Amino acid sequence: MNAAATLVRAPALLAVTRARARVEFLVFIREWISVVFTFIFPVLLLIILGSIFHGQRLPGDVDLAQYFVAGMIGAGLFGVSFQNVAIAIPIERDIGTLKRLAGTPMPRSAYFLGKMLMVAFVALAQNVLLLGIGSAFFGLDLPDTVGRWITYLWVIVLGIASCTMLGIAASGFVRNGRTAPAIMSPIAIVLQFISGVYFVFATLPNWMQTVAAIFPLKWIAQGMRSVFLPDGYQAQEPAGSWELDRVALVLAAWCVLAFLVAVRTFRWRARTDD
Amino acid sequence: MSGGPAGDSAIVVSDLRKSYRGRPAVAGIDLVIPRGEVFSLLGPNGAGKTTTVEILEGHRRRDSGDVRVLGVDPALGRAAWKARIGIVLQRSDDLTQAGALTVRDWARAMAACFPNSRDPDEVIELVGLADRRNARAAHLSGGQRRRLDVALGIIGRPELLFLDEPTTGFDPEARRRFWDLIADLARSGTTILLTTHYLEEAEHLADRVAVIVDGRIMEVGPPQTLGGRATAAATVRWLSPxxxxxxxxxxxxxxxTDLAARFGQDVPGLAVERPSLEEVYLRMIGAPA
Structure with missing residues (x-):
């Protein structure tokens, strides 16, 4: 079979990706457990903790609630991408969704692109909700310059890409779908605690900051602070600046690294099918 | 037909072997299945049917042996090859557990995976689920769900369709309806490889049957002549005075003829019995008949 014939016979990537994204989206919105777990939970936390923190001042003329909203947007992004994908894929492998797809001529990238699009969709909806609540009740200032909106967009895009890839890579290490939530949820929660979501990052012990700096969530939260907090606050960051070049670099590096790991570890069939 | 060149064969297998942790599941199988045939692998649970079929589908690796499915080694089969086969797996937990999708959602999603797929509604109609098209797959009966599974298997217009134990757990009426569907597909020229542990199913659908036990094929032939049924000693029963x-x-x-002459016209209680496929089969798999 020559390359030209293969091209003719493989279904168009765009059409399959659209079909996969539709399936992913339908499954997500119709499966209430996942909606509550990764979508609504950050919104609830925002309301509860935002109310608790509201009024506590940080140096640099920042309300702790403002700081927390920026972090929660990052944490929400991490949840709908990493947590969501790393839990869903082992289950889909167990019940044979992946095996069914692997038996078709579908370009395999369509499955992953479909997941990314679903994550982007959900993240967008969640961001609208978090920004709305944050600005209405917790003193969050929406960005007032084009530059900040652009930063907001690229942090979201790089954040979704890196954390979704990371979730896909992590799914290769999970033996079965039943244990996936028990493994992935604690990882997400620990990262939230050490990455400056619930606590001000600069106040964390140095070793904790160092560990957190390995993972994407710390950089997403920092990028979000650069978007939503006044510029005067960046003197309070451990590095004395928003380090946006580093944010971009680390997130891009995670995209590449997670992709390389996923290519080696991703399995379309359960272990019993070897 | 089966003596033709390899180009006329949908499936050619020689000395196929596969072990799981040293325990042989497939222990040297040879098969030639011509295009257009309905071929059944018949055997008890654990005989190696699914392992064999999943190697042919490209889902499992083999230890050794030569395999050609539509002229291609399934271990190396790419998209263009996969577009020509249809797979109905033994298990379809995704249809029950990813319960959010309707019959139509499933058909549309799978149609998008193939380059020259059938119209989703047409396939749903074909398998008799038109009135259930908006039902969630998880809410279908077992028989309906299996028909959806077949719809998804044929949506890419396969030249060769794999059916792995398609009617396990069906009630008799659902099984009959399913058989009609498969017979229609066979009439349209699709080559079908069917595994089953139901004798009636193999007898009803298959042009030829291979009885497989402990990873080996005991015999291959049309169900009517399997195990020398057609020529084996018959039992003649009648009611004498x-x-x-x-x-x-x-x-x-x-x-x-002799009896008819003796009784003048009709012979009361006359019956001529050959060994049933079941007797032949049970003898082959070594179970007490």
Whole structure:
């Protein structure tokens, strides 16, 4: 079979990706457990903790609630991408969704692109909700310059890409779908605690900051602070600046690294099918 | 037909072997299945049917042996090859557990995976689920769900369709309806490889049957002649004036003619019985008949 014939016979990537994204989206919105777990939970936390923190001042003329909203947007992004994908894929492998797809001529990238699009969709909806609540009740200032909106967009895009890839890579290490939530949820929660979501990052012990700096969530939260907090606050960051070049670099590096790991570890069939 | 060149064959397998942790599941299988045939692998649970079929589908690796499916080694089969086969797996937990999708959602999603797929609604109609098209797959009965599974298997217009134990757990009526569907597909020219542990299913659908036990093929042939059924000694029973009689004979026709002459016209209680497929099969798999 020559390359030209293969091209003719493989279904168009765009059409399959659209079909996969539709399936992913339908499954997500119709499966209430996942909606509550990764979508609504950050919104609830925002309301509860935002109310608790509201009024506590940080140096640099920042309300702790403002700081927390920026972090929660990052944490929400991490949840709908990493947590969501790393839990869903082992289950889909167990019940044979992946095996069914692997038996078709579908370009395999369509499955992953479909997941990314679903994550982007959900993240967008969640961001609208978090920004709305944050600005209405917790003193969050929406960005007032084009530059900040652009930063907001690229942090979201790089954040979704890196954390979704990371979730896909992590799914290769999970033996079965039943244990996936028990493994992935604690990882997400620990990262939230050490990455400056619930606590001000600069106040964390140095070793904790160092560990957190390995993972994407710390950089997403920092990028979000650069978007939503006044510029005067960046003197309070451990590095004395928003380090946006580093944010971009680390997130891009995670995209590449997670992709390389996923290519080696991703399995379309359960272990019993070897 | 089966003696033709390899180009006429949908499936050619020689000395296929596969072990799981040293325990052989497939222990040297040879098969040639011509295009257009309905071929059944018949055997008890654990005989190696699914392992064999999943190697042919490209889902499992083999230890050794030569395999060509539509002229291609399934271990190396790419998209262009996959576009020509249809797979109905033994398990379809995704249809029950990813319960959010409707019959139509499933058909549309799978149609998008193939380059030259059938119209989703047309396939739903074909498998008799038109009135359930908006039902969630998880809410279908077992028989309906399996028909959806077949719809998804044929949506890419396969030249070769794999059906792995398609009717396990069906009630008799659902099984009959399913058989009609498969017979229609066979008439349209699709080559079908069917595994089953139901004798009636193999007898009803298959042009040829291979009985597989412990990873080996015991015999291959049309279900009517399997195990020498057609020529084996027959039992002739009738009601004589002294009570029921039965005689084993290799020339039952002659005996019946003789009886007819003796009784004048009709022979009361006359029956000629060959060994049933079940008797032949049970003998082959070594179970007490």
């Amino acid at each position: 002294d009570g029921p009689r039965s005689v084993q004979t290799c020339t039952p026709a002659a005996l019946v």
